[in-house]
Amino acid sequence: MPDYNFFDNVYDVVRQIPKGRVTSYGAIAAYLGSKQSSRIVGYAMMASGTANPPVPAQRVVNKQGLLTGKFHFGGDTMEQMLQNESVEVIDNQVQNFKEIFWDPAIELAL
DNA sequence: TACTTGACAAAAG
DNA sequence: CCTTTTGCCAAGT
Numbered sequence: 001m002p003d004y005n006f007f008d009n010v011y012d013v014v015r016q017i018p019k020g021r022v023t024s025y026g027a028i029a030a031y032l033g034s035k036q037s038s039r040i041v042g043y044a045m046m047a048s049g050t051a052n053p054p055v056p057a058q059r060v061v062n063k064q065g066l067l068t069g070k071f072h073f074g075g076d077t078m079e080q081m082l083q084n085e086s087v088e089v090i091d092n093q094v095q096n097f098k099e100i101f102w103d104p105a106i107e108l109a110l
Numbered sequence: 111t112a113c114t115t116g117a118c119a120a121a122a123g
Numbered sequence: 124c125c126t127t128t129t130g131c132c133a134a135g136t
Contacts, residue, residue, distance in 0.1 A: 039119085078117095
């Protein structure tokens with residue numbers, strides 16, 4: 001068993017995302033190590049579908065606030081879940097993204 | 111063991 | 124503004 005599971009780190013951060021808030025792959029990657037690892041975060045999210053406990057991957061979007069991976073949830077499930085948490089999503093785009101953005105580098109720095 | 115793919119991001123053309 | 128390229132790391136083939 002590996003030591004530092006990048007995936008586990010990602011899961012831990014994502015689970016701490018408050019309701020009605022969203023973050024970006026790059027933010028998580030940057031918080032863990034380097035923003036270059038953003039792809040690994042996305043990969044972790046994909047694996048999160050089989051992870052236990054499952055992580056609120058719907059709260060993780062790309063830096064544009066765009067629901068790039070909504071298809072992995074199955075149709076518009078991602079949008080529905082986000083809107084169910086008071087997150088406005090229009091055309092795969094999180095509205096007011098900048099306002100509800102949750103940055104682990106700041107929130108978890110406390 | 112090597113090559114390809116991927117829920118990203120930033121830069122270049 | 125849109126398309127292409129490069130970098131990064133892990134997993135699948």
